[in-house]
Amino acid sequence: MSQEQSKQDVKPMKIDDILQRDVWDVDLEPHITVDSSKCEKCPTKPCLYLCPAGCYVLAGNKVVFSYEGCVECGTCRVICPMNAITWHYPKSGKGIMFRFT
Amino acid sequence: MDVKNKWDIIIVGAGPAGSAAGYTLAKKGFDVLILERGRQPGYKELFGGRVYAEPLKKIYGNELSGAPIHRWVKKEKLSFVDGNKLVSLEYQSDTSTSFTTYLPQLAKWMADKASEAGALLVEEVTVDRILYKDGKVVGVGSGPDEAYADLVIDAEGVNRLLLEGLGLVEKLKPEQVAIGAKETIKLGEDKINERFGLSKGEGMAWLLMGSITDYIPGGAFVYTNKDSVSIGLVLHLGHAIKEVKEHISQMVEKLRLHPQLRNLWIDGDIMEYGGHLTPEAGPAMMPKKLALNGLLITGDAGGLLLNVGYTIRGVDFAAYTGYLAAEAAIEAHEKGGFTESNLSVYEKKLRDSFVYKDLTRLTGMQDLYSDAKMFKALPKLAVGTASRVFEIGLETPGIWNSFTQARKEAGFGLFSLAWKGYKLMKKM
Amino acid sequence: MRIVLGIKWVPNTQAVRFDPKTGTLIREGVPSIVNPHDLDATEFALKLKDKFGGRITAITMAPPAAIMGLQHVIGMGVDDGILASDRAFAGADTLATSYVLAKVIERIGDVDLVVFGQETIDSSTAHIGAQVASWLKLPYVYYVEELVDYDESKKEIVFRRKLEDREEVYKVKLPAVISVAMHSQKPRPVRMSYKIRAKLENPIQVWTNKDMGLDPRCIGLKGSPTIVAGITWTPEVPRKKQVFKGDPKEAVKWLIEKLKEEGVLPF
Numbered sequence: 001m002s003q004e005q006s007k008q009d010v011k012p013m014k015i016d017d018i019l020q021r022d023v024w025d026v027d028l029e030p031h032i033t034v035d036s037s038k039c040e041k042c043p044t045k046p047c048l049y050l051c052p053a054g055c056y057v058l059a060g061n062k063v064v065f066s067y068e069g070c071v072e073c074g075t076c077r078v079i080c081p082m083n084a085i086t087w088h089y090p091k092s093g094k095g096i097m098f099r100f101t
Numbered sequence: 102m103d104v105k106n107k108w109d110i111i112i113v114g115a116g117p118a119g120s121a122a123g124y125t126l127a128k129k130g131f132d133v134l135i136l137e138r139g140r141q142p143g144y145k146e147l148f149g150g151r152v153y154a155e156p157l158k159k160i161y162g163n164e165l166s167g168a169p170i171h172r173w174v175k176k177e178k179l180s181f182v183d184g185n186k187l188v189s190l191e192y193q194s195d196t197s198t199s200f201t202t203y204l205p206q207l208a209k210w211m212a213d214k215a216s217e218a219g220a221l222l223v224e225e226v227t228v229d230r231i232l233y234k235d236g237k238v239v240g241v242g243s244g245p246d247e248a249y250a251d252l253v254i255d256a257e258g259v260n261r262l263l264l265e266g267l268g269l270v271e272k273l274k275p276e277q278v279a280i281g282a283k284e285t286i287k288l289g290e291d292k293i294n295e296r297f298g299l300s301k302g303e304g305m306a307w308l309l310m311g312s313i314t315d316y317i318p319g320g321a322f323v324y325t326n327k328d329s330v331s332i333g334l335v336l337h338l339g340h341a342i343k344e345v346k347e348h349i350s351q352m353v354e355k356l357r358l359h360p361q362l363r364n365l366w367i368d369g370d371i372m373e374y375g376g377h378l379t380p381e382a383g384p385a386m387m388p389k390k391l392a393l394n395g396l397l398i399t400g401d402a403g404g405l406l407l408n409v410g411y412t413i414r415g416v417d418f419a420a421y422t423g424y425l426a427a428e429a430a431i432e433a434h435e436k437g438g439f440t441e442s443n444l445s446v447y448e449k450k451l452r453d454s455f456v457y458k459d460l461t462r463l464t465g466m467q468d469l470y471s472d473a474k475m476f477k478a479l480p481k482l483a484v485g486t487a488s489r490v491f492e493i494g495l496e497t498p499g500i501w502n503s504f505t506q507a508r509k510e511a512g513f514g515l516f517s518l519a520w521k522g523y524k525l526m527k528k529m
Numbered sequence: 530m531r532i533v534l535g536i537k538w539v540p541n542t543q544a545v546r547f548d549p550k551t552g553t554l555i556r557e558g559v560p561s562i563v564n565p566h567d568l569d570a571t572e573f574a575l576k577l578k579d580k581f582g583g584r585i586t587a588i589t590m591a592p593p594a595a596i597m598g599l600q601h602v603i604g605m606g607v608d609d610g611i612l613a614s615d616r617a618f619a620g621a622d623t624l625a626t627s628y629v630l631a632k633v634i635e636r637i638g639d640v641d642l643v644v645f646g647q648e649t650i651d652s653s654t655a656h657i658g659a660q661v662a663s664w665l666k667l668p669y670v671y672y673v674e675e676l677v678d679y680d681e682s683k684k685e686i687v688f689r690r691k692l693e694d695r696e697e698v699y700k701v702k703l704p705a706v707i708s709v710a711m712h713s714q715k716p717r718p719v720r721m722s723y724k725i726r727a728k729l730e731n732p733i734q735v736w737t738n739k740d741m742g743l744d745p746r747c748i749g750l751k752g753s754p755t756i757v758a759g760i761t762w763t764p765e766v767p768r769k770k771q772v773f774k775g776d777p778k779e780a781v782k783w784l785i786e787k788l789k790e791e792g793v794l795p796f
């Protein structure tokens with residue numbers, strides 16, 4: 001058994017590594033945009049924990065959003081208390097391609 | 102370029118609901134267009150892992166045997182988890198009413214069935230509006246283009262942006278939905294049979310609740326596929342936004358590495374990970390009407406899903422509501438057109454079917470499951486009792502004593518426990 | 530303008546994983562896509578058509594599943610497609626592939642401009658454009674970014690391309706072959722009406738070698754002088770996994786220091 005494998009069997013994998021198993025055809029244009037000025041005033045920031053793809057991360061004390069790994073679930077749209085998110089589905093069949101889910 | 106832009110019926114979404122409707126209508130000779138935003142039907146879909154077969158048999162008859170069925174579920178398991186301990190209830194049978202599969206595979210199969218029956222399936226098209234004119238729905242729009250139809254069937258799934266755009270429903274609230282996150286782990290057919298005690302073609306469905314979701318109402322699931330297992334969890338968003346303490350992917354990882362579970366899939370390889378919303382509120386999130394002038398609403402978009410904690414019936418409900426919508430459309434057409442009054446036979450058909458019956462009878466169970474106090478106390482009670490009974494030191498404890506001690510520790514009064522148990526049984 | 534567009538239906542290489550246990554590639558369920566750089570070529574061709582009218586035919590040499598790729602670009606606005614598909618074409622290297630494509634273009638006839646992508650994501654040889662131009666004895670401009678001018682009466686077209694250190698402007702007499710620089714365009718989305726047409730009318734012809742009658746010595750495995758001598762993998766370098774938490778500006782400074790320490794930055 002390889003080292004990578006045995007490590008995976010005892011240690012939790014980070015979301016970035018887990019996402020390596022997925023496949024997207026990433027659109028050049030983001031399908032979701034976030035008004036980050038609203039995030040500064042957001043008291044709870046639930047997106048940091050509940051976006052399953054970890055698209056929202058803290059950098060310093062700023063919430064940084066990147067759309068590339070999005071699995072298009074809609075959670076952030078529903079939970080954002082500040083209405084900071086403009087949310088669309090990607091066009092042209094772009095975005096996540098689930099195969100074994 | 103002059104392209105055809107008028108159809109009898111346009112269906113938005115090639116999920117179980119849309120494809121079942123398209124199949125039924127195309128077989129009857131209707132001119133049907135199915136629009137799907139994914140590059141292939143199923144590419145945008147994720148579920149737990151098990152489909153109840155009976156409703157699909159009603160729609161597809163013997164053809165269902167050609168579906169991508171992984172295993173027939175013959176083992177059911179329900180576990181309460183408290184920390185590293187768990188108490189389980191297992192049910193085994195030599196008959197089966199449900200099978201496991203990957204939803205992307207099943208959705209592809211269902212969409213292909215609709216195409217074979219004569220529906221035109223067009224992928225890579227994201228519909229961005231439903232066209233409404235003079236009191237009725239007349240078609241759909243996508244970017245600069247419009248396509249017209251006498252009837253639109255909305256099968257767009259849980260996020261239902263189009264219904265929101267039409268003003269038929271409000272934006273989803275956290276209390277109305279749950280987030281599910283899932284890993285599929287490749288293991289090999291033989292290993293699965295050995296480790297789960299299954300014969301070839303036999304599957305297992307396993308639900309777990311308690312500390313496995315950090316006591317956030319919802320639950321965890323394990324399903325065996327042909328050569329992989331699906332593991333994941335579902336969290337009610339209404340609770341999760343307040344109670345979640347770590348990233349949801351790390352909660353799935355804890356499930357994967359749980360000391361009592363991880364040996365089941367050790368040395369497996371994670372093939373895929375994903376997340377999806379699922380309706381939670383049942384009738385409370387249904388639009389006021391499911392049939393309007395020129396429009397029928399099916400599947401998750403209509404909130405037509407049953408989640409009773411120990412099982413989710415979404416795929417079969419969606420497919421069956423798509424089928425009923427098609428039947429209703431056929432009758433409305435015979436009566437002279439897709440007016441609201443002609444189409445309202447859809448709501449009647451729903452009421453007469455298991456769909457509404459289950460939804461109204463069982464939905465209260467969701468309240469019990471999402472009763473946060475109860476949700477935390479039950480696993481503690483079960484595990485607390487079992488650990489007292491089974492972990493024998495010097496003295497052999499009595500069962501009733503163990504139960505009483507565990508009950509007190511879990512914070513239950515005897516009376517309130519009995520009352521809740523009674524309510525649950527009545528619902529079931 | 531009569532345009533032929535070459536596209537390739539490729540596995541989404543991002544989804545191909547290496548299985549460290551068996552030492553092989555995991556290909557199960559890897560979806561195919563139109564080579565992303567060919568969408569730049571498609572957009573470039575569509576812009577020419579928007580401006581000067583005409584017709585674009587997309588061609589590909591591939592197994593039948595590639596029809597989905599042709600439908601994708603027809604969904605963007607391409608007029609029709611030709612799929613060159615035959616068991617006899619299988620196992621082709623770039624030479625045999627470009628030969629078949631050149632013959633397809635000849636058979637279409639009266640072509641003004643042949644447009645390719647810069648390279649593919651699954652082989653990245655960037656051979657095909659040049660080789661097709663050689664077979665057809667046509668001028669070839671690669672890395673094209675922009676149209677500068679087109680004189681329809683003289684059949685002269687002017688392109689701009691960017692290289693690392695300079696910009697170049699080429700005037701070529703049509704017919705000609707070009708490849709479009711990757712990332713140089715913003716490919717337009719699939720349109721509902723075009724995609725409906727692609728599926729409903731399916732304006733795609735399939736040409737087999739029966740139709741084309743090509744010399745078996747020039748196609749497929751027989752026509753391919755290239756030999757894959759072996760494939761090796763670069764070993765995984767253990768990561769240092771240092772994370773700097775805090776202010777992004779400070780983090781950049783910290784990162785630069787670290788990279789200097791490692792000798793990665795020369796200054």
Ligand SMILES: Cc1cc2nc3c(=O)[nH]c(=O)nc-3n(C[C@H](O)[C@H](O)[C@H](O)COP(=O)(O)OP(=O)(O)OC[C@H]3O[C@@H](n4cnc5c(N)ncnc54)[C@H](O)[C@@H]3O)c2cc1C
Pocket residue numbers: 089113114115116117118119136137138139142143145146147148149150151152153226227228229256257258259263280281282334335377378379399400401402406413414415416417418419420
């Ligand atoms: C974590 C989780 C676990 C679950 N477990 C189970 C289970 O074990 N068993 C079970 O039976 N059910 C389960 N479900 C529920 C089940 O997945 C759904 O109820 C079912 O898929 C609903 O089918 P549908 O056709 O209504 O919607 P969907 O399956 O969501 O299909 C909607 C389709 O419409 C397309 N679409 C959406 N918007 C547009 C648009 N604007 N334009 C074009 N196309 C569009 C989508 O791409 C998609 O293909 C689970 C759900 C989740 C989230």
Ligand SMILES: Cc1cc2nc3c(=O)[nH]c(=O)nc-3n(C[C@H](O)[C@H](O)[C@H](O)COP(=O)(O)OP(=O)(O)OC[C@H]3O[C@@H](n4cnc5c(N)ncnc54)[C@H](O)[C@@H]3O)c2cc1C
Pocket residue numbers: 535536537564566567570588589590591619620621622623624626627630644645646647648649651652653654655656657658753755756757
């Ligand atoms: C010995 C050998 C055996 C091979 N066997 C096979 C095999 O069995 N099956 C297989 O699929 N591949 C095989 N290949 C790979 C195949 O030959 C090349 O992928 C193909 O010739 C194109 O080269 P490329 O991908 O590097 O394209 P590039 O030259 O990098 O592509 C440049 C542009 O040319 C156009 N283009 C490329 N390919 C096509 C095409 N097929 N149709 C239309 N336009 C195109 C696109 O616009 C692209 O952007 C083999 C290669 C070798 C060396």
Ligand code: SF4
Pocket residue numbers: 034038039040042043044045046047048056063079080081082083084085
């Ligand atoms: S929940 Fe909304 S406002 Fe709050 S941090 Fe996240 S995106 Fe910003």
Ligand code: SF4
Pocket residue numbers: 032050051052053054055069070071072073074075076077
């Ligand atoms: S839609 Fe889902 S995956 Fe995408 S950014 Fe929002 S929460 Fe994350």
